[in-house]
Amino acid sequence: DTEVTQTPKHLVMGMTNKKSLKCEQHMGHRAMYWYKQKAKKPPELMFVYSYEKLSINESVPSRFSPECPNSSLLNLHLHALQPEDSALYLCASSRDRGPGAEAFFGQGTRLTVV
Amino acid sequence: GQQLNQSPQSMFIQEGEDVSMNCTSSSIFNTWLWYKQDPGEGPVLLIALYKAGELTSNGRLTAQFGITRKDSFLNISASIPSDVGIYFCAGQLRNSGNTPLVFGKGTRLSVIA
Numbered sequence: 266d267t268e269v270t271q272t273p274k275h276l277v278m279g280m281t282n283k284k285s286l287k288c289e290q291h292m293g294h295r296a297m298y299w300y301k302q303k304a305k306k307p308p309e310l311m312f313v314y315s316y317e318k319l320s321i322n323e324s325v326p327s328r329f330s331p332e333c334p335n336s337s338l339l340n341l342h343l344h345a346l347q348p349e350d351s352a353l354y355l356c357a358s359s360r361d362r363g364p365g366a367e368a369f370f371g372q373g374t375r376l377t378v379v
Numbered sequence: 380g381q382q383l384n385q386s387p388q389s390m391f392i393q394e395g396e397d398v399s400m401n402c403t404s405s406s407i408f409n410t411w412l413w414y415k416q417d418p419g420e421g422p423v424l425l426i427a428l429y430k431a432g433e434l435t436s437n438g439r440l441t442a443q444f445g446i447t448r449k450d451s452f453l454n455i456s457a458s459i460p461s462d463v464g465i466y467f468c469a470g471q472l473r474n475s476g477n478t479p480l481v482f483g484k485g486t487r488l489s490v491i492a
Contacts, residue, residue: 269421298479307467307482308422321479355421366471367412368480370421 268292271356271371279379280346286374288339288356297339298368299331300355308355308370314339315361346378385468385483392458393491400486401452402468410471411444411451412480417464425466426453460490 269290278284288297296315300308313321314333328350330342339356353375357368385402392398402411410429414422426437428444428451435442441454451470455462465487469480 271421305485305487307485308480310479313479353419357421366478367410367424367427368469369424370414373419373421375419 269356269358269369269371271354271374273374274372275375275377277377277379278343278346280348282346283342283344285343286341286354286356286376288341288358288371289337290358290369291337292358292369293336293360294358294369295336295361296359296366297333298357298359299329299339299341300357300370302353302355302373312341343376346376348378351377383468383470383481383483385486387486388484389487389489391489391491394458394460396458398455398458398462398488399452400466400468401450402470402483403450404470404481405449406470406472407448408470408472408481409448411442412469412471413440413442413451413453414467414469415464416467416485422467455488458488458490460492463488463490 272287298313299311302308310323311325312331317333328345332340353373355373356371359368360366383402383404412427413425416422426435426442431448432446433444439456465485467485468483
């Protein structure tokens, strides 16, 4: 099973809304990631969690708040977003180290901020 | 920051033709990965390479990890319509799970039946 599950698949939210994106994996991976992808661009790293602790924050605005409740789950809490935050948000996971630490991606959440 | 130069940016080919794309870097990578992404979906891992000089196949796909560890190529033989999509190379500086991937800008493949 190499599946990373993301919900919802699509989300439309207003600039004053609060919403959350969810990600789940059951591969025993201890590294989990959030990426943002704009059209015709490669994925852009936002956050990395290693063993449920935030290890990398790529200078992401505080209106994006990640959370890792346990080793299988990763959330991204959204508040007061801007229209330019509309994008495909991808979750990924990988083993913690060594050969085979390649990242597996979920299907993404298509976010539209209105 | 690290950058990967991926080429070509786009390709239009006839069904049945072979395809080749590559990525180069000024930095040495320990892992090279090739992903395919369909519209509105997440990237799907095609091939992972871990050793310099390694040549790995996955069906009609073949990828190699360059000897210098600064480049990789992906070949697709006898292309079919479902090969359409964006192909990304990605490199990892260390074999550590929390080492972020560095992505190329992608090669957009169109197959004409």
